[in-house]
Amino acid sequence: MIGKREARRLVNFVIRQSAADQVEVAILNHKQALTRFANNYIHQNVSESNSSITVRVAFGKKLGIASTNSVETKKIKDTVEWAEKIAHLQKENKDFVSLPKARPGNNRRHKLHVKRTEDFSARARAEAVKEIIGVARRNGLNSFGSVSNGTAEICVANSLGTFAYSVCDDLYCNIVMSASDSTGFSQTGTRDAGAADFRGLAEKAANKALVSAHPVDLKPGRYTTIFEPLAASEFLSFMAYYAFNGKMYQEGRSFLTQKLGSKIIDERITLIDDPYNRMGFAFPFDFEGVPKKRLVLIEKGTAKNVVYDSMTAHKERRKSTGHSLGAPGFFGPVPLNIVMKPGRKSVDQMIRETERGVLVTRFHYTNVIDPHKLVFTGMTRDGTFLIEDGKITKGVKNLRFTENIIEVLNRLEDISAKQELVADDPGYGARFATGTVVPAIKVRDFHFTSATEF
Amino acid sequence: MDQFVKRIAGTLRTRKVDYGDVRVVMRESESIVLKNGIIEAITRYSDAGFGVRVLKDSAWGFASSNELKKTVADRVVRNALSIARASALVRSNEINLTALPPQQGNYRTEIATDPFTISLNDKIELLLLCDQAMRKEPRVKISEASLDFHKNTVYFASTDGSYVIQEFILSGGHIKAYAMDKGEMQSRSYGDYGQQGYEFIQAMDFAGHAPRVAAEAVVLLDAEQCPQMKTTVILDGDQMVLQVHESCGHPVELDRVLGTEASYAGTSFLTLDKLDKFRYGSDLVTIAADATVPGGLGTFGWDDEGVPGQRVHLVKNGMFVGYLSSRETAPIIGRTSSGAMRADGWNRIPLIRMTNINLEPGSWKLEDMICDTKDGLFMSTNKSWSIDDRRLNFQFGCEYARKIENGRLTKVYKNPTYAGITPQFWKDCDAVADRDSWRMHGTPNCGKGEPGQTMSVGHGTTPARFRNLQVGIAE
Structure with missing residues (x-):
């Protein structure tokens, strides 16, 4: 995550690189981690950190778009050049009038960035999985699913004055509980990892698996x-x-x-x-x-x-x-x-x-x-x-x-x-x-x- | 890049992991999309990064970053190890990977013309030609034409001493006509992908097919609704792609069978007890996974854990005989890896994925198969697909159907669908067309895994005939 000030500097830098009539820059920095479990153990556990910078330029009604996931200055300049080159080779798009002009944003405060979700570690995810598996074992079931969390930093700006920036987090968990001939499911998503009730979710999925045991045929x-x-x-x-x-x-x-x-x-x-x-x-x-x-x-x-x-x-x-x-x-x-x-x-x-x-x-x-x-x-x-x-x-x-x-x-x-x-x-x-x-x-x-x- | 990759592999060795590997993946993509004569977008995308996978004390960890720097590499290795330690809190029994001698070498897609050297103007002109041809039909209200090109370079090194470099070039295109009139909308399309250069686009002859695509979309507007009935159906080669993909390719993935995809993509009806014992289809049905066939989207030198590309039978003369597997899962069935671990880029772990899942050609000339069918339907080009999470109950829709009457193709039906239960469907296969009708097709968008991964896979198919199939929607 680069922060609002650096994001503003970066989009302004990109906009300055282009000679186009209008320029739009969208930056998406994100990191996410996901712990996956099956048959009551963790079998996959991954994390990634990535960025994308997408540049859209308009020369009149000719548009060019190029993207990169590199944050290196040279690559970003290359990306602007590619977008411009594409635009020059383009035919006019009669449907294009303008990129969006700056509009006042919504002034309401929204709690999108939750530090404890961003900091929810591999160990915390493993502890959550342990709790889920505990419910499975107590009920004689097998559990399958994932616990993941991520943070996204999004900045969209254009040469007409539009500038929007936000950082948001979320945690997602899904659980399948499996008995010999039945399964049950539950899931949750939340901005606040602290609000996730892993045991409650596991019990909900387990209950469905137990109640649907020995399913019968139902005529279509x-x-x-x-x-x-x-x-x-x-x-x-x-x-x-x-x-x-x-x-x-x-x-x-x-x-x-x-x-x-x-x-x-x-x-x-x-x-x-x-x-x-x-x-x-x-x-x-x-x-x-x-x-x-x-x-x-x-x-x-x-x-x-x-x-x-x-x-x-x-x-x-x-x-x-x-x-x-x-x-x-x-x-x-x-x-x-x-x-x-x-x-x-x-x-x-x-x-x-x-x-x-x-x-x-x-x-x-x-x-x-x-x-x-x-x-x-x-x-x-x-x-x-x-x-x-x-x-x-x-x-x-x-x-x-x-x-x-x-x-x-x-x-x-x-x-x-x-x-x-x-x-x-x-x-x-x-x-x-x-x-x-x-x-x-x-x-x-x-x-x-x-x-x-x- | 050699040094970067080898340094990380060396670091993993010093950390005394059970196993470790590193992949650097660099991608360049170009896409051109045209709709109703307007180029909606030409996009160019470049993407690069690396991922480190470790197995430590029988627990897996994986970390990745888009920053190809030494300092970041050290952090990513530490992160992968830390994640593996967390996995060990809730681990399974001991994990043993199948033995693999160190692999060294290079693989490169054989191409005649690098698609990135063809000018954008030439590509745009081709799409405009298609667009003009399709919109000559007054009732075609929307025409779409697109081209896609990808160049992926992968560096792989492992603690086993493997080091391979692979460069893949993929080319694809698609045209589609939407005809509309009096509240009715029908579409017809033509397209494919291959691991080839620009010669693939030229061979597809999109401009030559555009008038047919448009004309067939218009014919569908006035066509009768496909009736509900049980009948004989010949599926065209392009629909067999989807059929093989969904009802054979996915259920033979050994990770699904072992439950490790249960929460998302699902499991499989092809359970371990069925291997070598279960009749999957009629004697005419032989399906192989072949990562060596030229031009397939699933063709490679080595998979993403360094196992050489290979050809293995999945179904032989109707009997279920093999799975797609990995170094971790193959020992569970007493076999070696089938070389099917593939990752969607640097930021994803390899999963068991299809390579090229090919229906082997039979002995029938397509014309003879049609002549031999007294009453039935001939269905082409997939339009919709749905199948249950064990890959048994499926319902697929096609764009276009022709009635077969006394060995002749007659009237057109719109909205054809068919449904079945996988093994019964394949057991009812009584004719497979010969090599003259067989061709490799590409599916560039096979989804699986959490986080989601999109994979390019191939399917060599040919038309085939199925008896007693439910078409339309049964009440």
Whole structure:
């Protein structure tokens, strides 16, 4: 981590190197460490420290982008030169108007940097794993999962005066508990490592594995289904990427194209992209340095907004909503802080009110079949239960579903009062925590299309 | 760089680790993406760093940094050792790696033309040609065309005395047409990756394929929905890539079988008791992992723990006979490493990954296979994929299907999907096309591990026929 002053010096240095009409610099320094365990022992334990500097230059409407992970001055100068060389070879991009102009940021203070998360050591992670494994052993189970923590320092600036800087930390933990013929799962993500309850998480996963022991076959078909927050979050994630994406909306590839202002799902559903929600991973700006604001996406079932970065916003002569994923932005802008408004019932009550149904802990390998119509498929995993006469009676073998998300959300029965932060796993690239704040939901006639053998 | 790498290996020896290795990886990438005649971006990315892996008292540690400096190297070695000590707090039984004689040498991708020497203008002109051809179809509303090139140089040294240097060049391209009309959207695409130079792009003839891609996307707009039924299906070679990848490549990864990927990617139905005893498919199904075949994305001289690239059978005449393994896992099944440990860059540890997982060609001419099919479907080009965490229940979608009636390809169906249970599916394979239809394909985006790793893997495939397959979505 180089600190705000050095970050400012570095971005100004990069901007000065270029003769372009406009220059943008995005610096991402991060370090992360991850301890992985399986069969009740630590089998992988890694750490990394990395940087990336991405330079976007514009000569008129000709753009060039180059990146490096070197912090050496010569490499940074080479990167600026590459970006300029590319821009000169480019054709004009008629959709480009300007990089974002400086805008006042959100003045609220956000506790993003938590020192004890940054300092959470390999030994601390091992002690956490020890606690998890202790729960597994006491219950005669095998445990699998990971505990990881990371720190990201992000600075985005451009030659039009935009300057945004922040340091944020997070800890993520996932646990699979395995019995002879059943599994259970739990996970958490938090900015504050001190808030992680590893034993509680382990007990939650263990309980699911124990209750779902000796799972029975369930005939594929349509069932009233309760989705715990982890499973419910997948519906929202697919909508985030394929429906609320302003680029897909403009191209006619989003389900919401020509539907803004229309009621599309059950009126009890309200979705807000809220980067400052106290339960979520607050973050004040996007990867073009544009301040983030609370944005209503669905209000009482009616589609209200999609999200924009600077390129898509200019196409409609409006302002970016602060949802850029950064240059080059092939995929388009995406809301990363979706919050679904809660309902009034507890999950226990939702179960009690179910004569016959299924409770799903989480999904595996969900994938879009038709992104335009929001049809997707996937498997249940790590805790799928049969509900009979208002009680969870047994585990069921995993099921495949094939469903249209919009139709599912129009078959809503209930929303739980309690929301949870479902943290996204640390993923593939640089450490940057995101997650969805979501309640459990209950829907009728959810379509399970086939079964598997376990 | 030689000195930097050898110095770290020497330091590890003095620290008396059970085993240690160091990898320096330097990457250069170039990507050009064009959409509807506009170049969305040309990007150039360079990335370099090193990672140190140690095994001390049967506990692993790994640390890495992007700063290729002596002082940082010393810190990274200390960090890796400190992490190994933490791992030892919750360790397993003794870890024994399979013996490996010291490896020395160089590997380099054989190329005719370095893609980084071709001018950006030439590459842009090619993409514009494709774009223009696709947008000649009025109902094609979005056209995409892209090129990707990567040059990776890897220096590897271990405490076993191995020191190898490898340079890989990867080239790839993709074109896609989205046709839209009356609320319907259909797409058709063409593309591939290879460990080759710019000659790969030329051989793909993207401009020649662009009109067909666009025309087929438009035809799909007016096509009938693929019906729900059980029928005979011939999967085209490009769809067999996904089929082999998901239902054979992943379940034969020995780390999945042993549970070390259970919390993320999942496990495998190919449990240890099934090795050499389990009928995976029909007699016609033979699948090998081959890191030696020219041009494959999974071709190399040595894997990322210094084991030479090799060819091993996974499925032979339908019987399950082998796993992808590492120096740590192979002794558990009484074998030596299959040379499948691969890392996504300097900042990731090697994991058991696919190399080139190839379906061996059969004896059927594709035309004869179609002629021999009275009633069925011919499906091409993957569109969607999903499979359970033990790799049994799968449901895959394709872009394009043709009905087969009395040995002839007839009408087009849109949104074709098919589903099955892996071993049953492969047992129902009754025809595999011959070498004339066989070709190497590249999958540059295979995901696995925590933190996530993306790997480039190869698949040599050819069309194959499957009986009694569920297509459409069963109620």
